[in-house]
Amino acid sequence: MRYWLMKSEPSDVSIDDLARLPNQTVAWYGVRNYQARNFMRDDMQTGDGVLFYHSSCKEPGIAGLARVSSAAYADHTQFDPQHKYFDPKASLETPRWFHVDVQLVRKTRLLPLTELRHHPELQHLRILQRGNRLSITPVEAGEYAFIVNLL
């Protein structure tokens, strides 16, 4: 069992959007970064804990708890020439991009990025490191427990 922080732009999929989706589940398609893909394809397992993070918005921060709810599978948008996530170098035989499904556990209070920065216990959290841009990052079990306690 591992833990992850996954960024989503609320203008794309917010925690409230997730709550309204069938099975409160979203397919995490559209990731086009190899490190983030590898986390999903190689390291994630069904049941892993997810901190659902709102990014690129007025109040960036953790908005809820979720779980990985599928194994990784090919991102269908890479095959669709009409889609903005189309990848001409991918094919059905050799897909390049994979993703998992993520299911809501519960919406929480918004725990702002600024508050995360105040806790020395979280000083090693990947998204707090300077220059971090990765949309999916691993979270230590201790960090995850500490954060859940703040929610």
Add this chain to the structure above:
DNA sequence: GCCAACGTTGGC
């Protein structure tokens, strides 16, 4: 909208 940081691309 600015800009630092980082990833990707492509010429050589």
Add this chain to the structure above:
DNA sequence: GCCAACGTTGGC
């Protein structure tokens, strides 16, 4: 395989 140019991310 180097590296300059370019594109993207995302907080502020």
